Every structure is written in C-alpha cells, then in structure tokens.
Amino acid sequence: MRTIQVKSGSAGYSVFVGRGLLSTLSRRLVNVRGKGPRGVFVLTSPEIWSLWADAFLESFPHQDPPSILFLQPGEEHKRLRTVERLAEQLAEARADRSSLLIAFGGGIVGDVGGFLAAIFMRGIDYVQVPTTLLAQVDSSVGGKTGVNLQAGKNLVGCFHHPLAVFADTELLQTLPSRELRAGLFESVKAGIIRHPKLFGYMERNAGAILARDPKAIEYVVSASIQMKAEVVGIDELENGLRMILNYGHTLGHAIEAATRYRKLLHGEAVAWGMIAATRLGLARQTVTRAQADRIEKLIFEYGPLPSLRLPVDRLLDAATRDKKNRSGVRRVILPSGIGNAVVVEDVTDAELHDVAESMLRTARESSATTDSVKE
Amino acid sequence: MRTIQVKSGSAGYSVFVGRGLLSTLSRRLVNVRGKGPRGVFVLTSPEIWSLWADAFLESFPHQDPPSILFLQPGEEHKRLRTVERLAEQLAEARADRSSLLIAFGGGIVGDVGGFLAAIFMRGIDYVQVPTTLLAQVDSSVGGKTGVNLQAGKNLVGCFHHPLAVFADTELLQTLPSRELRAGLFESVKAGIIRHPKLFGYMERNAGAILARDPKAIEYVVSASIQMKAEVVGIDELENGLRMILNYGHTLGHAIEAATRYRKLLHGEAVAWGMIAATRLGLARQTVTRAQADRIEKLIFEYGPLPSLRLPVDRLLDAATRDKKNRSGVRRVILPSGIGNAVVVEDVTDAELHDVAESMLRTARESSATTDSVKE
Structure with a gap:
C-alpha cells in the first residue's frame, strides 16, 4: 500500500492506494474519523453494489451495517433533483451532522456524493x-x-x-478494458505535464499495465495521484498551476460536447485533445519533433482510440462555447518538453483551426471505431 | 452610518448600517470588490423590486444596469428546484466566476441568494x-x-x-409594523443573552424605536449585529458559543412547526420561546424573579404577541422532532442574569412540560389574536 498526503489551504487528508482496502474499510475509517462505525451512509450504484457488497460489508459489524443509498448510473442522474432525493433519504434515515457518507463508485458517484456531503446540514x-x-x-x-x-x-x-480516499486497486480487475484504457489516459497526461518518471515508466511497461499487473497498476495510480495532489496543494482554487491539469481539455471538452457525450469516454476525448495540443506545442516549438513523437506514441500505446468523424467548424464552435472560456480568454495548455507544461493565452483562431483539422484527420483515419472498442 | 467588522476563521467582511446605502450601492461595491460594476446580478422579490427599483438602480450606470432575477415570496419557494432555476438563469445570462450576486430582500432571498452564490460554479x-x-x-x-x-x-x-452587508435602515420605514416588531424580538434576544447595554436602551426607548426614529433604529440594528458578529467570530461553525443564539428557539421552532409556520412570524414564536426559557431560568435560579420580570416586561413591550391555542403535548412532540435535537441531547439556552446566557443539557421532560404549559397558559390569554395583529 502507498499513502499520498494531500495538503491544501483548507484541508489535509490521505489517499491510500493498494489492494484489499475495501475489505478492511471499517477499521480504517475508525483511524481517520477517530470514532466507531456508527452513523455511516454509503452512496453507490446498483451495479457496483451487486459486485462488491460482500467485500464492502466484510469489515462492518453485522448487527449494525451502514445504510445504503443508490444512484442510478448515467450522466442524466447527475442533477440537483437527485441530490435532493438523496438528502431527503439521509434526513429520513436520521443522518445528522456527525454522520459520515462514503461515496463508493465511479466519478459520478464521487461528484454527487461529495456535493451531497457538502450541503447536507x-x-x-x-x-x-x-x-x-x-x-x-x-x-x-x-x-x-x-x-x-x-x-x-x-x-x-x-x-x-474528503476525510480520506481509499483507492483499492483490486476493484480495477473487473473494470471493462475500454474504461481501464480511458482512465490510463489521465495517467499519460500526468506524465506529460509534470511527471517525467511516470512517463518513462508508462513507455516501458505498457504490457504489464494493460495486463493489470498489480504492482504496475499500483505505481501508475499512486504516481498519478501524487502529481495531482502536488498541483492541487499548490493551487487549491484553480487560480494558477491547477490549470495545467486541463491539458487536452480545450478540444477534449469540445469533442465531448460536439458528440453529445455519447461516442467517446472522457479519457478518450482528452486523448484526442492532448494530440491536438501537442501538435500546437510543436508548431510553437514548446516541444521538439522527437518529443512530440514520443508523446503521440505513448498516447496510441494505450489506445485504440475510437475514430471520429466531425466537421472542424462544429468542433471549434463547441470549443468557444465552453464555460472555461467565458471570460473571453482562451487558455490552452501545451506540453513543454516531456514532464512539463505551459499555459498560453494568445492562441489564434487560425492556429486552433489548423491543429484541430490535423487532429481530426488522424482521428478520421483511426482504425478503431466506437463499436470496435465497445465491450 | 456605523460599520461592524465580522471576523471568522475563514473570512472577514464589513456590515454597513445606516440610511441611504441603497442609492449609493454601486460606488460602495467598487470599494469592496476592488473593481467596477460589471457582471452584477440581483436576486430580489417582485414586491421589493416594485418598491425600491428606482433607488437601487440610481447609482448604477444607466447604459449597463445589473441583471435582475426574481424569487417569488413564500417559504415554499425556498427549495432546491428554485436554486436550480436561478442557476440556469445565471448561466443563460453568461454569469461566470467573476460575477457578483446581490441578495436584495428579506431572509428567504438572503438564504437562497447566498446558497446560489455558494454553489454556482x-x-x-x-x-x-x-x-x-x-x-x-x-x-x-x-x-x-x-x-x-x-x-x-x-x-x-x-x-x-458575503463580501459585505449593506443594511439600509431607510428600507425599514415601509415595513409592516407587525414585521418590524417581530424583528425587534431578535434585538431583545441580543440584549438578553449578551448585550446588557442594548437591553437597557430598549427598555428606555421603546416609544422611539417603535416609531422608527432613525437614530434609535440605527443603534438597535447595529448593536444587534455587533452582538451576533462577536458570537459568530468566536464560533463560526456552531460548535460552542454560537448555541446561545438559539435562546428561545427550542420551543420557538416547536411552535412554528406545530402551527405549520402559518400563524406566527418567526420572531413572535421565538418571543414565546424566550418567555418559556426565562421561566425555566427562574426555576433553575439562573435569573432572579426581578430579572425574569424585567425580561418578560421587555418582550411584551414590543408586542402584542399573537395568542396561541395549542395542546402542550403537540408542542412537546414538535420539540422532540426538531433537527437540532437529533443526537438525543436536548440543549436549552437559559438567560443568566441580564446580558448573559448559559447552555444546559440536562433539562428533564417534566421541567420542559411545566414551562411549556405555563407559557401556553399566558399565550392562550394574550389579548392579541393573529388576526388583530395582521396588517
């Protein structure tokens, strides 16, 4: 197991990464809460719960199990009315200010659960x-x-x-391989923008990582978290450094919006966005040709990336409507060598058009289709 | 004009109290924001806006007025779906992270507006x-x-x-007199629990205060805010001292709940609650008979209080279902002399029954009815 300390202006907590955290959760919660397992509520999805309920409940007292709340899967449930329904359920079940909520699931469960915890009482x-x-x-x-x-x-x-994060890498063994690869693009991103050691590791160990070798997965997960923890620790409220985490997101978000979030997983869209941003870096000479090639090669190593057929104008239109660009300033994150990134604010429409077109050409010719990568 | 500094762990800001703040608001906002009047959104009620729009807009540039969002009056609109609708309106109007929201209205507008500002982006x-x-x-x-x-x-x-609070006492000139008196009970509360000077002032100047003499109102408002600012500064997250602000609220909330929030204004319910708590203080000898009499006399000075016909069991039932008592501990705030308060946690059911019954007897015999005090 590895432990990463996250420090930020207003809070500090630990992220635990390793195998077997789930089945020992109750005892670990006592350490971070400083008290016993009473008043515990779990937000999860029916699918996750059907797979992992036994392991989850193993360490909790059988006579006093936590209360379970369910969130149906899908982005359409990530809405205030869902939060309201869950808050009513918490109130109904007599949750109070001393209760603990465990968000047990993917990103949507985490976002909704964290927000529910933020506003309940x-x-x-x-x-x-x-x-x-x-x-x-x-x-x-x-x-x-x-x-x-x-x-x-x-x-x-x-x-x-959160009080703590428990990232049990054993849970990744049942993840569909397309989802695993989509997640790995975030680790690739971490390597490119701030972690040259992780970049090199992912170049050399793609086979072991994709085969879910426990040691390899544990290293990749903890190194990625370490990178993000450092950045967030320096810039909690996203005023400066944290912006580099948006590498690949300018066009990545635009791809998601232009395809109505239906064709690509988030990580896949970001991967295409990273390719575009890297080509812009090459044009701006923030990376050499050799560095740009290494970056693209690493991204495709964790593919296949679904092909994309999208008119460039539709993509650029979606990019200008992105909320992060509302102030009128278009910020683009470029790789700066391997393991570093810069924020530029003076990217012209023409430049963006060029790299978007170049990326879309590659994306059209990609051999993988969304069907072929579906599990 | 008086200025009160509110300091708390995570923030510091000023509360300005005086006449004419509304018509000079835009210039004052420049001071607290450090920038001009762009990106300003106002949340208000149609009623308030119809009375005060001209004064409000006076100091804003005529060619670039703030955007106005409306909240319909009534507790039933204080819900997440309202917040969602308002957030959609903000997004539609291109509000971003640098926008400012002004909550311009009564308590519900303030609670909803503050929450909207807390979660928007x-x-x-x-x-x-x-x-x-x-x-x-x-x-x-x-x-x-x-x-x-x-x-x-x-x-x-x-x-x-908030970045700042602007309490323009001129706005109180059009307030219905029942609402004025209901608000004054909070000032009476401030005097009883922590501000003996305010207590004495309200004893000696009831005539001027109820006649809305500007100087008297300005003193009462600023002294009440000063008291609350001190308490909140010491105990931001309601773990200790802040509990004394709940003086009168144990039974006050219960009265509101048992009458479904329809008969009494919040301040009136709290006033009856303060009377019950004072009688409990007398029984527990935290106040002398003379002090208890002065407290009751001051409360009735700002009456009339609407009469109440309520079975004692229904009231006590509502009191046990109050969210603040969920943990099983019943905390009651008692006056301790004049200008001080104590929190007790060992009030028995029998004690609470006795003072509730005694208070309800007085409340049944009150000459004022909710009809007679309606404007």
Whole structure:
C-alpha cells in the first residue's frame, strides 16, 4: 500500500492506494474519523453494489451495517433533483451532522456524493472509495464536487475535501478494458505535464499495465495521484498551476460536447485533445519533433482510440462555447518538453483551426471505431 | 452610518448600517470588490423590486444596469428546484466566476441568494442587502445559507460569507409594523443573552424605536449585529458559543412547526420561546424573579404577541422532532442574569412540560389574536 498526503489551504487528508482496502474499510475509517462505525451512509450504484457488497460489508459489524443509498448510473442522474432525493433519504434515515457518507463508485458517484456531503446540514464528513481508474487518479483528489445544469456540466457544486480516499486497486480487475484504457489516459497526461518518471515508466511497461499487473497498476495510480495532489496543494482554487491539469481539455471538452457525450469516454476525448495540443506545442516549438513523437506514441500505446468523424467548424464552435472560456480568454495548455507544461493565452483562431483539422484527420483515419472498442 | 467588522476563521467582511446605502450601492461595491460594476446580478422579490427599483438602480450606470432575477415570496419557494432555476438563469445570462450576486430582500432571498452564490460554479462572490429588520439583524450575518427539504427547514446549505452587508435602515420605514416588531424580538434576544447595554436602551426607548426614529433604529440594528458578529467570530461553525443564539428557539421552532409556520412570524414564536426559557431560568435560579420580570416586561413591550391555542403535548412532540435535537441531547439556552446566557443539557421532560404549559397558559390569554395583529 502507498499513502499520498494531500495538503491544501483548507484541508489535509490521505489517499491510500493498494489492494484489499475495501475489505478492511471499517477499521480504517475508525483511524481517520477517530470514532466507531456508527452513523455511516454509503452512496453507490446498483451495479457496483451487486459486485462488491460482500467485500464492502466484510469489515462492518453485522448487527449494525451502514445504510445504503443508490444512484442510478448515467450522466442524466447527475442533477440537483437527485441530490435532493438523496438528502431527503439521509434526513429520513436520521443522518445528522456527525454522520459520515462514503461515496463508493465511479466519478459520478464521487461528484454527487461529495456535493451531497457538502450541503447536507451545511456539510458533513465524507470519504471517497473510487471504483474506476479515472475516479481513482482524477476526480477523487482535489475537492471538486458538483452536478450538471441544463446549461452545462458541473455548473453547480462546492469545494469540499474528503476525510480520506481509499483507492483499492483490486476493484480495477473487473473494470471493462475500454474504461481501464480511458482512465490510463489521465495517467499519460500526468506524465506529460509534470511527471517525467511516470512517463518513462508508462513507455516501458505498457504490457504489464494493460495486463493489470498489480504492482504496475499500483505505481501508475499512486504516481498519478501524487502529481495531482502536488498541483492541487499548490493551487487549491484553480487560480494558477491547477490549470495545467486541463491539458487536452480545450478540444477534449469540445469533442465531448460536439458528440453529445455519447461516442467517446472522457479519457478518450482528452486523448484526442492532448494530440491536438501537442501538435500546437510543436508548431510553437514548446516541444521538439522527437518529443512530440514520443508523446503521440505513448498516447496510441494505450489506445485504440475510437475514430471520429466531425466537421472542424462544429468542433471549434463547441470549443468557444465552453464555460472555461467565458471570460473571453482562451487558455490552452501545451506540453513543454516531456514532464512539463505551459499555459498560453494568445492562441489564434487560425492556429486552433489548423491543429484541430490535423487532429481530426488522424482521428478520421483511426482504425478503431466506437463499436470496435465497445465491450 | 456605523460599520461592524465580522471576523471568522475563514473570512472577514464589513456590515454597513445606516440610511441611504441603497442609492449609493454601486460606488460602495467598487470599494469592496476592488473593481467596477460589471457582471452584477440581483436576486430580489417582485414586491421589493416594485418598491425600491428606482433607488437601487440610481447609482448604477444607466447604459449597463445589473441583471435582475426574481424569487417569488413564500417559504415554499425556498427549495432546491428554485436554486436550480436561478442557476440556469445565471448561466443563460453568461454569469461566470467573476460575477457578483446581490441578495436584495428579506431572509428567504438572503438564504437562497447566498446558497446560489455558494454553489454556482463552485462559489461566486455575493453581498447582502437585507430589507427586513429580521434579515438585517439576524440572517445577513453568520454565513449560513440554504434551503428547505420536505424533511425540514434549512436541511441543505453551505457556510458562505458575503463580501459585505449593506443594511439600509431607510428600507425599514415601509415595513409592516407587525414585521418590524417581530424583528425587534431578535434585538431583545441580543440584549438578553449578551448585550446588557442594548437591553437597557430598549427598555428606555421603546416609544422611539417603535416609531422608527432613525437614530434609535440605527443603534438597535447595529448593536444587534455587533452582538451576533462577536458570537459568530468566536464560533463560526456552531460548535460552542454560537448555541446561545438559539435562546428561545427550542420551543420557538416547536411552535412554528406545530402551527405549520402559518400563524406566527418567526420572531413572535421565538418571543414565546424566550418567555418559556426565562421561566425555566427562574426555576433553575439562573435569573432572579426581578430579572425574569424585567425580561418578560421587555418582550411584551414590543408586542402584542399573537395568542396561541395549542395542546402542550403537540408542542412537546414538535420539540422532540426538531433537527437540532437529533443526537438525543436536548440543549436549552437559559438567560443568566441580564446580558448573559448559559447552555444546559440536562433539562428533564417534566421541567420542559411545566414551562411549556405555563407559557401556553399566558399565550392562550394574550389579548392579541393573529388576526388583530395582521396588517
């Protein structure tokens, strides 16, 4: 097991990464809470619960199990009305300010659960037990919680840090391989923007990682979290450094929006976005040709990436409507060598058009289709 | 004009109390925001807006007025679905993280507006411009924001401090007199639990205060806010001292719940609750007979209090279902002399029954009816 300390202005907590955390959870909660397992509520999805309920409940007292709340899967349930229904259920079950909520699931369960904990009785404690690779390396660290509006994703929410995060890598053994690979793109991102050692490791060990070798997975997950923890520790409220985490997201978000979040997984869209941003870096000479090639090669190593047929104008249109660009400033994150990134604010429409077109050409010719990568 | 500094662990801001703040608001906002009047959104009620729009808009640039969002009056609109609708409107109007929300209205506008600001894009700046006495002396200070669930009032929300509070006492000139008096009970409470000077002032100047003499009102409002600011500064998250602010609330909330929030205004219910708590203080000898008499006399000075016909069992039943007593501990705040209060946790059912019955006897015989005090 590895432990990563997350420090930020308003909170500090530990992320535990390793195998077997789930079946020993109750005892570990006593350590972080400083008290026994009473008043524990679990938010999870029916699918996760049907797979893991036995392991989850193993360490809890059989006569006094935690109360289980369910969130149906799918982005359409990541809304305020879901949060309201869950809050009513908590109140009904007599949760109070001393209760603990465990968010046990993927990114949506984490975002909704964290937000529910942030606003129920003006804030109760919660812990994250992320079950997907993406949730383990990304959304469980940073304190961002929230739900969608019709007007856009994650437009309402809070910064609310968990008491602790338990990333049990054993849970990744049952993850569909497309989801595993989509999550690994976040680790690839971590390597590119700030962690040259992780970058090199992922170059050399793609076989072991994709075969879910426990040691390899544990290293990749903990190194990715370490990178994010450092960045968030330096810039909790996203005023500076944290922006580099958006590498690949300018066009990644635009791809998701233009395809209505239906064709690509988030990580896959970000992967195409990283390729575009890298080509912009090459044009701007923040990376050499050799470095750009290494980056693209690493991304495709964790593919296949689904092919994309999208008119460039539709993509650019979606990019300008992105909430992060509302102030009128378009910030693009470029790789700077391997293991470093820079934020540029002066990217012209023409430049963006060029790299979007170049990326879309590659994406059209990709051999993988969304069907072929579906599990 | 008087200025009160509110300091708390996570924030510091000023409460300005005086006449004419509304018509100079835009210039004052520049001072607290450090920038011009762009990106300003106002949440208000149609009623308030029809009375005060001209004064409000006077100091804003005519070519670039703030955007106005409306909240219909009534507790039934203090819900998450209202917050969602308002958030969609903000997004539609292109509000972003640098926008400012002004909550311009009574307590409900303040609670909903503060919560909207707390969660829109994970938190934007807001200021309070409270228009009722109750909102000026109570809900605008302390950072509590939130909305109701079916399961109970204020069960979801955030602690989110405003950038500043502008309590324009001129707005109180149009307040119905029953609402004025209901708000004054919060000032009476402030005097009893922590501000002997305010207590004495309200004893000697009831005539001037009820006649809305500007100087008298300004003193009462600022002294009440000063008291609350001190308490909240010492105990932001309601773990200790802040509990004394609940003086009168154990039975006050129960009266509101048992009458379904329809008969009495909040301040009136708290006034009856203060009378019961004072009688318990007398029984427990935390106040002398003379002190208890002075307290009751002051409360009735700001009456008339509506009569109440309520079986004692129904009241006590509502008291046990109150969310603040969920943990099983019943905390009651007793006056301790004049200008001080104590929290007791060992009040027996029999003791509570006795004082509730004694208070209800007085309340049944009160000459005022809810009809007679209606404006």
